[in-house]
Amino acid sequence: MQDQICYDNYKNSADWLQSRTKHRPKVAIICGSGLGHLANALESQDAFPYSDIPGFPHCTAPGHAGRLVFGVLRGKSCVCMQGRFHMFEGHSLYKVTFPVRVFKLLGVETLIVTNAAGSLASSYKTGDIMIIRDHINIPGLGGFNPLNGPNDERFGPRFPVMGAAYDKDLRRLAWDLGKKLAISDHVQEGVYCMVGGPNFETIAEARLLQRLGVDAVGMSTVPEVLIASHCGMKVFGLSLITNKVAMDYEDQQVVTQEEVLAVSRKKSHTLQTIIMELVAHLGSSTA
Numbered sequence: 001m002q003d004q005i006c007y008d009n010y011k012n013s014a015d016w017l018q019s020r021t022k023h024r025p026k027v028a029i030i031c032g033s034g035l036g037h038l039a040n041a042l043e044s045q046d047a048f049p050y051s052d053i054p055g056f057p058h059c060t061a062p063g064h065a066g067r068l069v070f071g072v073l074r075g076k077s078c079v080c081m082q083g084r085f086h087m088f089e090g091h092s093l094y095k096v097t098f099p100v101r102v103f104k105l106l107g108v109e110t111l112i113v114t115n116a117a118g119s120l121a122s123s124y125k126t127g128d129i130m131i132i133r134d135h136i137n138i139p140g141l142g143g144f145n146p147l148n149g150p151n152d153e154r155f156g157p158r159f160p161v162m163g164a165a166y167d168k169d170l171r172r173l174a175w176d177l178g179k180k181l182a183i184s185d186h187v188q189e190g191v192y193c194m195v196g197g198p199n200f201e202t203i204a205e206a207r208l209l210q211r212l213g214v215d216a217v218g219m220s221t222v223p224e225v226l227i228a229s230h231c232g233m234k235v236f237g238l239s240l241i242t243n244k245v246a247m248d249y250e251d252q253q254v255v256t257q258e259e260v261l262a263v264s265r266k267k268s269h270t271l272q273t274i275i276m277e278l279v280a281h282l283g284s285s286t287a
């Protein structure tokens with residue numbers, strides 16, 4: 001594979017970071033579009049622009065600040081990606097997932113992924129939070145997979161099982177936290193689908209995805225989850241529903257990226273609260 005990344009590149013990046021921060025995080029959080037505010041809640045921060053970190057790609061998507069922030073969240077040492085990399089930016093899937101293997105080498109055990117997504121499930125409302133139960137990988141079904149190419153056994157097996165990628169105990173904990181925080185009316189659990197983007201779906205594509213059992217659609221997350229699961233990390237994912245996907249030719253609702261960002265910024269508070277509570281409970285008997 002032309003631009004597959006070798007072990008030494010991940011190691012070089014991990015060593016560079018370890019020599020510049022005292023934090024030794026067990027938890028990594030990837031902040032989706034408009035959700036990077038969460039990183040500001042970290043205490044005792046050490047922050048690095050992606051452009052300074054060896055091997056890190058450049059972040060070009062709107063609403064993604066492009067900084068890696070180490071710090072303490074609810075008493076736990078964490079590392080937070082304030083912005084992620086997407087396939088539609090022109091990055092290879094190896095680059096999109098580069099930070100996840102760096103996190104593995106830093107000692108991270110749990111990956112929390114977040115994203116903005118459009119809903120196909122008729123019961124979902126804009127502003128709802130969806131706990132990701134499972135995913136459909138449309139680029140993956142077409143052969144675009146960050147695990148393509150020679151397998152490095154130091155990270156994981158050639159043919160990883162993906163049927164239980166989203167940790168059951170963490171999903172249950174998030175449900176319980178939703179009840180405790182009295183926000184369960186806004187919490188859903190469902191199937192996320194990654195499409196390549198950057199265009200939003202046609203009406204025919206939206207109808208197809210709905211028939212496939214997709215509850216929410218976006219253009220990210222799945223590559224990072226594949227790499228994290230491959231190397232044995234626990235994974236937990238949340239989608240913030242920023243819009244309803246148009247399903248009808250008469251539908252007047254036209255989604256724009258400005259709307260996605262505006263809704264995610266406005267509604268990100270609930271998502272941040274769930275993540276902060278979840279992190280606080282990590283390591284307890286239920287997580």
Ligand SMILES: O=P(O)(O)O[C@@H]1C[C@H](O)[C@@H](CO)O1
Binds near residue numbers: 032084218220221
């Ligand atoms: O990083 P995320 O997934 O939040 O980025 C947003 C959502 C879609 O993937 C894409 C278009 O809205 O940007």
